[in-house]
Each structure stands twice: as C-alpha cells, then as structure tokens.
Amino acid sequence: MATYDHQSIEKEAQERFAAAATPTDLSDTSREPYYLLFEFPYPSGDLHVGHWYAYALTDMYARYLRMRGKNVLFPIGFDAFGLPAENAAIKYGKTPHEWTYANMERMRAQIRSIGTTVDWSKEIATCEPSYYRWTQWLFTKLFEHNLAYRKEAPVKWCPKDQTVLANEQVIDGVCERCGTEVEEKRLTQWFLKITEYAERLRADLDALPWREDMKDAQRAWIGKSEGAKLRFQIADTTDFIEVFTTRPDTLFGVTYVVVAPEHALALQHANQSAVAAYLEATKKKSERERMENKEKTGVRIEDVSVLHPITGEALPVFVADYVLGSYGTGAVMAVPAHDERDFAFAQKNALPMKVVILPGSLSNEEKVSCYTGNGVLSNSGTFDGRQNTEAMWDIVQAAGGERTTNYRIRDWLVSRQRYWGCPIPVVYDPEGKPHVVPAEHLPWELPTDVDFVPNGKSPLASSQELHDRVTRIFGEGWTPEYDTLDTFIDSSWYYLRYLDPQNEHQFSSPELMRKWLPVNRYSGGSEHTTMHLLFARFFHKALYDLALVPTSEPFAERFNRGLILGTDGQKMSKRSGNVVNPDEVVQEYGADAVRCYLAFIGPYNEPGHYPWKPEGVTAMRRFLDRVYVLSQSLSDEAAPEHLLRVLATAEAKVAADTERFKLNTALSGLMVALNAFEEEKSVPRAAYHDFLRLLAPFAPHLTDHLFITTGGEGSVHATPWPAYDPALLVSDTMTIVVQVGGKRRGEISIAAGASQDEVLAKALTEAAVTAALGGKEPSRVIYVPGKLLNLVV
RNA sequence: GGGCGAGUGGCGGAAUUGGUAUACGCGCAUGGCUUAGGACCAUGUCUCGCAAGAGGUGAGGGUUCAAGUCCCUCCUCGCCCACCA
Numbered sequence: 001m002a003t004y005d006h007q008s009i010e011k012e013a014q015e016r017f018a019a020a021a022t023p024t025d026l027s028d029t030s031r032e033p034y035y036l037l038f039e040f041p042y043p044s045g046d047l048h049v050g051h052w053y054a055y056a057l058t059d060m061y062a063r064y065l066r067m068r069g070k071n072v073l074f075p076i077g078f079d080a081f082g083l084p085a086e087n088a089a090i091k092y093g094k095t096p097h098e099w100t101y102a103n104m105e106r107m108r109a110q111i112r113s114i115g116t117t118v119d120w121s122k123e124i125a126t127c128e129p130s131y132y133r134w135t136q137w138l139f140t141k142l143f144e145h146n147l148a149y150r151k152e153a154p155v156k157w158c159p160k161d162q163t164v165l166a167n168e169q170v171i172d173g174v175c176e177r178c179g180t181e182v183e184e185k186r187l188t189q190w191f192l193k194i195t196e197y198a199e200r201l202r203a204d205l206d207a208l209p210w211r212e213d214m215k216d217a218q219r220a221w222i223g224k225s226e227g228a229k230l231r232f233q234i235a236d237t238t239d240f241i242e243v244f245t246t247r248p249d250t251l252f253g254v255t256y257v258v259v260a261p262e263h264a265l266a267l268q269h270a271n272q273s274a275v276a277a278y279l280e281a282t283k284k285k286s287e288r289e290r291m292e293n294k295e296k297t298g299v300r301i302e303d304v305s306v307l308h309p310i311t312g313e314a315l316p317v318f319v320a321d322y323v324l325g326s327y328g329t330g331a332v333m334a335v336p337a338h339d340e341r342d343f344a345f346a347q348k349n350a351l352p353m354k355v356v357i358l359p360g361s362l363s364n365e366e367k368v369s370c371y372t373g374n375g376v377l378s379n380s381g382t383f384d385g386r387q388n389t390e391a392m393w394d395i396v397q398a399a400g401g402e403r404t405t406n407y408r409i410r411d412w413l414v415s416r417q418r419y420w421g422c423p424i425p426v427v428y429d430p431e432g433k434p435h436v437v438p439a440e441h442l443p444w445e446l447p448t449d450v451d452f453v454p455n456g457k458s459p460l461a462s463s464q465e466l467h468d469r470v471t472r473i474f475g476e477g478w479t480p481e482y483d484t485l486d487t488f489i490d491s492s493w494y495y496l497r498y499l500d501p502q503n504e505h506q507f508s509s510p511e512l513m514r515k516w517l518p519v520n521r522y523s524g525g526s527e528h529t530t531m532h533l534l535f536a537r538f539f540h541k542a543l544y545d546l547a548l549v550p551t552s553e554p555f556a557e558r559f560n561r562g563l564i565l566g567t568d569g570q571k572m573s574k575r576s577g578n579v580v581n582p583d584e585v586v587q588e589y590g591a592d593a594v595r596c597y598l599a600f601i602g603p604y605n606e607p608g609h610y611p612w613k614p615e616g617v618t619a620m621r622r623f624l625d626r627v628y629v630l631s632q633s634l635s636d637e638a639a640p641e642h643l644l645r646v647l648a649t650a651e652a653k654v655a656a657d658t659e660r661f662k663l664n665t666a667l668s669g670l671m672v673a674l675n676a677f678e679e680e681k682s683v684p685r686a687a688y689h690d691f692l693r694l695l696a697p698f699a700p701h702l703t704d705h706l707f708i709t710t711g712g713e714g715s716v717h718a719t720p721w722p723a724y725d726p727a728l729l730v731s732d733t734m735t736i737v738v739q740v741g742g743k744r745r746g747e748i749s750i751a752a753g754a755s756q757d758e759v760l761a762k763a764l765t766e767a768a769v770t771a772a773l774g775g776k777e778p779s780r781v782i783y784v785p786g787k788l789l790n791l792v793v
Numbered sequence: 794g795g796g797c798g799a800g801u802g803g804c805g806g807a808a809u810u811g812g813u814a815u816a817c818g819c820g821c822a823u824g825g826c827u828u829a830g831g832a833c834c835a836u837g838u839c840u841c842g843c844a845a846g847a848g849g850u851g852a853g854g855g856u857u858c859a860a861g862u863c864c865c866u867c868c869u870c871g872c873c874c875a876c877c878a
Binding site: 003212213216217220221223225227243244245246247258294296321322323324326327328331332333334335339340341342344406407408526527529530600601602603606607608609610611613615616618619620622623656664665667668669670671672675735737739741742743744747779780781782784787788790791792 | 871
C-alpha cells in the first residue's frame with residue numbers, strides 16, 4: 001500500500017507551524033479564553049514517553065479548542081530547580097546551571113518534534129532570577145502575614161554522606177544515594193502554615209469538578225478528626241497533661257495516659273534512667289525501623305500520676321513512641337478496652353483494662369481483643385445506660401473538656417539544605433532575628449561561589465559573596481539564611497506567571513489574572529494529588545486572602561493521566577531496560593502515528609496503566625496511510641447524504657469524546673468514518689476535507705499536508721471545526737429491539753417517529769416474537785422510545 | 794492494618810440517565826494478490842451447538858419488565874496512606 005513520507009511531510013508541516021505560530025494574545029476579548037495547562041517538566045535531559053503522553057494529548061485538545069474558536073493559552077516552562085542537577089553536577093563536573101540549561105535546550109527541540117502548539121513566548125524557568133525574584137517576593141508576603149515561620153524540626157540526615165536529605169531523597173527509610181538508613185536531626189526550619197487552611201482546603205473540594213477519587217485522596221491527606229481536648233491534672237501539682245481524643249465517650253475506660261517522647265513531661269523526667277534510656281533509644285531508631293517495627297514500646301514515668309478528670313482516680317503515665325509528638329497534643333488517654341493501639345500496649349505491659357461500652361467483645365478476664373464499635377455505656381458513672389454516641393459531648397462537658405478538631409496535615413516544611421533552589425530571601429540581624437530581604441534587593445540571587453559537595457552544611461554557607469553581600473547591604477553582624485526553598489513553592493504559582501512572564505514590576509498582571517483564572521483544565525500525574533496540587537491550592541488561597549489573586553481556587557478541572565508502561569508491562573526504568581525512546585519511534589513511524597497511538601491506547605483521565613505496544617504504533621500508521629491513500633480518489637461531486645451522515649456522526653462523537661479527553665473513542669469514531677469512506681468509489685473533496693478537519697488535532701502534520709495538496713485553502717488548522725445540520729443525525733428509520741420477558745427476540749425497523757402502538761403492531765408481526773409470546777397477551781408493555789420494546793408476559 | 798479504585802474476548806479497550814455486551818484496534822485463522830512477504834485486500838474470530846437455540850461481563854446472592862452498570866457478601870489485583878488517638 002502506498003505509504004506517505006512522514007519525514008519530509010512532518011518536517012515541512014513543522015516549518016509551516018513555526019511560521020504561523022503567533023503568541024496567544026491574552027488581551028483578546030473577541031474570543032472566549034481557555035487556559036489549558038499541563039505540569040511543566042523537570043529538565044532531566046530527555047523526554048520520555050510519559051512526557052509525550054502528557055503533551056501530545058493536551059496538544060490535541062488545544063488544537064481542537066482553537067478550531068472551535070476559543071482563544072487558547074497553552075504554555076510551557078521548566079520546573080528547573082531541583083536536586084538531580086546537583087547530583088549530576090557532582091557526577092559530571094558541570095555546574096547545576098550548565099547542566100540544567102543544556103537539558104532545557106535539548107527538551108525544547110524534542111517538544112517541537114511532536115508537533116505541539118505550545119506558546120513559547122510565555123516560557124518560564126523557575127531557576128531564572130526574573131522568575132525566582134517573584135517566588136521570593138511572594139514568600140516575603142507570606143512572612144509578613146505570619147504564614148511563614150521558623151521552628152525547630154527534625155530533618156532527615158544521612159550519616160554516611162554527612163548531609164541533610166530532602167524528603168524526596170529518602171526512599172523507604174534509606175538514603176537514595178548510598179542506601180544508608182536515614183536518621184533524624186533537629187534543625188531550625190522554615191514552615192508555611194498550610195494547617196491554617198486545612199478546613200478550607202477540605203471544604204472547597206466539594207465544589208471542584210474533579211474526579212471524586214482525587215478529592216478523596218486530598219480529603220484523606222488533610223485528615224479531619226473531630227474530638228475533644230481533655231485535661232488530666234498531674235497529681236500534687238497544678239499542671240495538666242492535655243490529650244486529644246476522638247472518643248471522649250470512652251473516658252471512663254481510661255486506665256493510663258501516654259505521652260510522646262517529644263512531650264515536655266517526658267523531657268522533664270529524663271533524669272529517670274529508664275526514661276532517659278528510652279528517649280535515647282527512640283532517637284536512635286531509624287526511619288526504617290519505625291516503619292517496619294510497629295511493636296508498642298514504652299516505659300512508665302515513675303512518681304508521676306494524673307487524675308481522671310471525672311472520677312479523680314490516679315492513673316499512671318507512660319512515655320511511648322506509638323504516640324506522635326506532632327499530632328494533637330502529643331499525649332493520649334489510653335483506653336485499652338476500646339482502642340487497638342492502647343490494647344496492644346496494655347497487653348504487652350500487663351496493664352489493666354476497663355470495658356465501658358457494651359456489647360464489648362472483650363471480657364476483662366480473657367483480654368483477647370478490644371471493641372471499637374458503639375454501644376451502651378457501662379462503668380461510666382452517671383452516664384451508664386446511655387448510648388455512647390449520644391452521651392459523648394455530655395461527657396466532655398462533665399470533664400471540663402473542650403470540643404475541637406484536629407487535622408492530619410502538618411505545616412509545610414519548605415526549607416532545604418540544598419544549593420540548586422530558590423534562596424530564602426531572609427537575613428538575620430546581630431540578635432539572630434529574621435528579616436525578609438526588602439523588595440528592592442530582589443532577586444536575592446543564588447551565589448555561584450559555592451561548594452555543593454555534601455559536607456554536612458547548607459551549601460550556601462560556603463559562599464563568601466553571600467556573606468559580603470549581606471554585610472554590605474545590612475551591616476556588620478548580619479548573616480544570611482543559607483537554606484533554599486522547596487521546589488514545590490516554585491511550582492505553586494507558575495501558572496500565574498505564564499500570564500505575564502516578562503513583567504518586572506509585578507509577579508503577574510491583575511487584569512490578566514481576572515480574565516484567565518482559574519485555569520480551565522489542568523493535566524498531570526496522579527502522584528501530585530497530595531503534593532503539588534495541594535500545595536498549589538494552599539498557596540493560591542493564601543494569595544487570595546492577601547488580595548493578590550482574584551480566585552480562591554487555582555484550577556477548575558483536573559485531569560490525571562494514566563501511566564505508559566514498557567513493552568513488558570512493567571514500569572519503564574533504565575534498570576529494567578524497557579524504556580521506549582520516543583525519538584526513535586518518531587523517526588520510524590512519524591510523530592502523527594505516535595500521537596494517534598497514545599490517544600488510542602486508552603482513556604486519558606483514568607488511572608490506567610498501558611503497556612507500550614510497537615504493533616499499536618504500526619496500526620496507527622496503517623490508519624494514517626489509509627487516510628493518505630484516500631486522497632488519491634477524490635471527486636468534485638457534492639457529498640451524498642449518507643456520507644454527510646457519516647461525517648455528522650463522526651463530528652458529534654469526536655467533539656463529545658474530545659471534550660471528556662476520551663481521545664481513544666474519538667479516534668475510533670474517525671476510524672468508523674474512514675471505513676465508510678473506503679466503501680465509496682470516490683470521495684467528494686469537500687467531505688474529505690471535513691474528515692481531515694476532524695482528524696487534524698490528532699495527526700496535525702499529515703492532515704495539514706493532505707489538506708494543502710488536495711486543494712484546501714491555507715492550513716487545515718486555521719479552518720473552523722465542521723458543523724452539520726443536526727437533522728443529519730436523525731435517521732429516517734429507527735431500529736427497535738424487541739424483547740419478550742426481557743430476552744431479545746428480534747429487532748424491527750420502522751419509520752422514525754412511529755408511535756408505541758405502531759411499534760407494537762409491527763413487533764407482533766415478527767415470527768420470533770409471536771413464538772415467544774406463545775399466543776398470550778403481554779401483561780405489560782415497556783417501550784423505550786427509539787430503542788427498545790419489552791413485552792412482559 | 795486503613796482508605797480508594799478496578800476485575801468485560803487471546804490482548805488494549807467500547808458500552809449518556811439501568812435498555813441490542815464485546816464498538817474501534819491489535820493478534821489469530823482462512824482465502825486472494827504476489828518470485829516472496831513481517832506489505833496489501835477480502836472474510837471470519839465470546840463459549841457450547843450441524844442447526845434452531847442456549848449460556849455469558851471475577852464468584853455468590855438481591856432489587857428490577859430489564860443489571861457490565863444499582864445493593865449485599867466474598868475473592869483477586871492495583872494505587873495511596875501507613876501507630877493521626
């Protein structure tokens with residue numbers, strides 16, 4: 001079969017695309033704006049098939065929207081700060097800057113090679129001073145509004161490499177670089193108060209048109225728990241241990257109290273040798289041990305007891321690391337009869353248990369399991385006999401407690417002891433008090449005279465230039481902040497900068513933000529559901545509260561793509577040698593075939609995993625070759641009605657499916673149309689051109705070539721999306737499935753618009769139907785207009 | 794351990810609100826064309842059955858005139874979170 005020369009056709013088409021490319025005019029008010037965003041890439045060096053999947057499919061949608069008359073913003077940039085640049089720099093002896101910029105250059109060429117229509121005029125790179133200047137400025141705004149603060153916190157530390165590790169570098173509790181078990185070290189760190197936004201981040205999800213499972217993942221991550229704070233007085237003192245519980249109804253079942261190793265009471269009694277030893281052992285426990293070994297350990301704090309808030313009974317106090325210092329109050333009331341963890345700890349240490357909810361499965365003698373369900377209170381003083389759920393808040397009141405809500409989410413630790421990141425725009429006065437760098441000194445540039453080989457300190461501390469800079473600007477005794485910002489901050493606002501990337505006076509244009517926000521559709525990977533997407537939502541809301549952005553949410557629709565696997569069905573990785581190099585496939589089959597293959601591989605907005613199949617690419621190439629061959633049998637006659645119907649049907653399907661990003665079925669609709677066209681002796685030119693228009697977003701190069709070479713005027717991509725008389729979609733006749741008792745007994749063809757009686761009458765002339773009825777009258781007739789007739793006997 | 798999602802031909806996957814299960818493509822089979830073909834064309838391709846017909850969407854039950862779709866129980870797989878009191 002004739003096959004087209006994809007190399008020359010695609011090269012020429014890309015030259016035409018480049019010549020015709022005009023930056024999106026964001027101030028254009030004549031057309032409806034549509035902001036289509038995909039997660040900007042980290043410049044790791046090579047585009048892999050996953051990038052293709054993301055960019056090619058969003059490009060199809062961008063092209064489709066333009067044909068529908070939308071003013072489409074489809075930008076690209078680079079998430080250019082990040083750790084791999086440092087590792088690569090150490091490995092290859094280049095600077096992170098050199099390595100990163102070389103990679104970006106390479107990736108730009110690759111992105112062009114797949115025929116995307118991204119708007120390069122809006123390109124940003126987060127490592128550019130002109131970009132991070134505003135990252136820093138926004139950080140200073142958060143600081144000024146008490147949304148950024150410092151406190152001592154544990155960081156991950158690799159004892160072998162003598163370096164602090166970013167969370168991303170810790171894989172299953174070991175250092176990504178050397179495999180050593182990671183320890184914790186306490187350093188003063190910067191945080192953003194995402195917890196202050198926990199409730200809004202959770203509640204505002206309800207109105208977002210996201211897939212429900214993505215919203216659930218964020219809800220779970222935020223983790224709302226309603227409960228109470230209760231105070232247990234420490235005997236013979238006026239001090240209290242405050243605990244958080246979601247089960248105040250079990251208060252009478254408390255047999256001891258547990259504090260976390262970080263709790264003040266534990267530190268206060270570290271003079272007890274057992275306590276000291278336990279705290280020491282806990283500190284030494286590696287991340288991995290904590291994850292793998294869930295056995296409940298802990299020791300009693302001697303000579304300390306607390307009083308039950310209602311009964312006044314004296315209860316022992318333990319320190320145990322199954323209680324987290326960073327959640328709630330860092331202390332819990334233990335109810336071993338009705339809580340799994342307390343049960344395990346009590347059983348191990350032979351502590352008493354007390355059943356207060358019936359029917360509890362635990363008998364005090366056997367102590368084989370605990371009961372966490374609901375029931376009737378017993379052993380609960382005046383509350384005996386009441387339903388636990390109903391009496392819960394009365395118990396809180398009786399205990400002098402207070403109703404409260406806790407969230408699982410923690411404040412966002414944003415400082416990184418790394419080099420290749422945005423410098424935190426902070427300096428310290430001689431007293432050590434932090435001050436933000438004033439706006440006139442931004443960008444607060446990343447120094448270059450830095451030793452970023454790990455030596456146990458933040459690399460920036462080695463910069464003489466940074467020291468001199470601080471002394472020069474702020475005076476003797478002032479010192480710089482040496483940490484850089486988490487790159488998730490860079491990516492928390494990049495979609496705002498795309499609107500106004502060259503602005504030297506503002507981070508973005510308020511006017512354009514009003515016009516273009518929120519982002520209409522954001523496409524990316526599911527791994528970011530509880531990271532980037534949550535960070536960006538928080539950041540955006542914070543800016544909204546500072547009146548810096550006009551919307552309370554950054555993104556309207558969110559589409560998560562699936563994962564392209566290797567030909568062996570495994571995740572692609574260099575190690576398993578199953579990485580598909582897209583450049584090679586494009587070389588052999590053409591970008592259009594690869595684009596169509598990725599579109600056809602499966603539904604985009606579902607968490608599917610799709611193995612790469614080489615024969616799938618050849619199949620798409622075959623499809624495109626058939627489209628090409630069809631161009632050789634065109635006629636100039638008017639399209640007959642049945643072909644118009646084919647086109648109208650295809651148009652309706654492609655449009656509806658493309659809107660939902662179901663590009664696999666959109667393409668199948670085009671294949672159906674092609675099959676019908678091939679039945680014809682010749683295809684009317686106008687009909688063929690319409691077909692090319694429908695296919696244009698998927699295979700932009702070939703369709704453009706064929707459109708031009710068969711007499712089309714201008715680029716196919718500049719032509720409007722075809723429109724058809726809706727009447728073409730309505731057939732003259734309709735096919736009705738006839739069932740008897742729910743079983744299919746035949747189908748009839750009848751004039752469209754026939755009444756139920758007419759359908760029934762015709763159905764009764766079918767032999768199979770009357771046979772199934774066996775002479776009986778149907779007791780009930782169900783008619784689904786235009787579709788189905790069911791005769792119930 | 795908890796949460797979420799998914800199980801449909803040999804394979805990727807189709808199937809608006811419950812309304813003809815398996816669209817489209819791959820693979821395979823047979824035939825054609827051909828010196829040849831891993832190219833192309835035609836036909837076929839859920840299972841059983843010569844057929845009429847019957848059965849069939851992980852298993853079992855339920856609701857319904859009608860269930861891949863809704864409800865319950867179970868099994869398997871995937872992803873996320875992992876002592877969050």
